[in-house]
Amino acid sequence: MIYDLLIQQVTVVDPGPEGVMVRAEQDVLIQGSRIVAVQPTGQVDPTSAARVIRGEGMVAMPGLINTHAHAAMVLFRGSAEDVPIEEWFNDYIWAMETNLTPEDIYWGAMLAAAEMIESGITTVADHYFEMDRVAEAFVAAGLRAHLAWAMFGQNPREELDRTAAFAARWHGAAEDRIRVWMGPHAPYTCPYEFLQEVAREARRLGLGVHIHVSETTEQVQTSLQRYSVTPIQLLERAGLMGGPLLCAHAAHATSEDIALMAAHRVGVAHCPKTFLKLAAGIAPVIAMRQAGIPVGLGTDGVASNNTLDLWEQMRLTALLQKHERRDARALPLHEALTMATWDGARALGEEERLGRLAPGYLADLILVRLDGAHVQPVHRVEAALVYAVRASDVDTVIVNGKVLMEGRRLLTLDKDEILRQVRARADRLIQRAHGRRLQTYRSQ
């Protein structure tokens, strides 16, 4: 056997620096964890591959990259609806999160892993607590993950040491499927001195920093009053742009903020459904892209998004930018597809090995059915993928050369057991009568 896996006769969609290439009637050849060839169908003898997947009628494309999530928050799905951000945090999320045990977080991450695989996500940048349990869940599921243990700077030394120890255990683990980032929550929750300490520690450990920033206009106003600079400028002042930095949201980035982020090659995770549900405003995605900032897409947590569906984020991103600009030409198909894949890889600093379906890249790819009544006829593959395909059209998911789902059957996870575990925990986890709170959100 020369190849481990041959995917026969697919339409290959490959986003990259020159736009999105679409080629029909292709075979994809995989050896170990890598894509070794993409070539017209029929040139290779199927008996030279240990395993063959027939892909007629399907698209093969890079797996979707979720650049900002809180996986275990699937446990709070639908529990904090129609409330403003202050109430959302203080009366719901930070109250309910005090109920979580490490075991709860493990089963939440397992449910999230099942949902992400079923919807074609192959890499996730996750930001939460008890991240050893999240890492265990994602490794078992077969996903690729960039993990950050959330910190508020309440006990600075303890929190920094915990992240250092977590990184020592997991950074580069599971055949380098797991990477660790530092996870200060946000400039509006962490003291400034703590952000400075995080910057120093990140450089010492050689880790990137994943943080929330500039989610609302109030946060920007408060920062200007308190520090005389915007939250994004505050990150630079604290030294956080001296290494890899991933900013979730940046919805209210000013033109100066955008120039600053571009100059320091900061990545942005754009999560439009969260902004819409919390009425927080629309990020200047086109201005950020034009400045050269890698803007990936994120689901954020399910407590604000309700699903882990990156197809929906892709669609919302394109529609919102067209609407904002009153310009139907804004954020065209190829840009939306690239944001969900290769730009996500760029935002995570993974563009050398992820986000494309091309020889030499890691074999993180998905097969998507195009035979649904809601997709046919397919006059243009890119249009089908951005505006018609549903997450449930994802048929097969491969990460690091390993098949995680085939014909919509999960091969690494026991979904019945996951659902049983989650249902047994669900009611206890949304209790709020105890009056405890993890943290306090102040809009002023």
Ligand SMILES: [Zn+2]
């Ligand atoms: Zn978030």
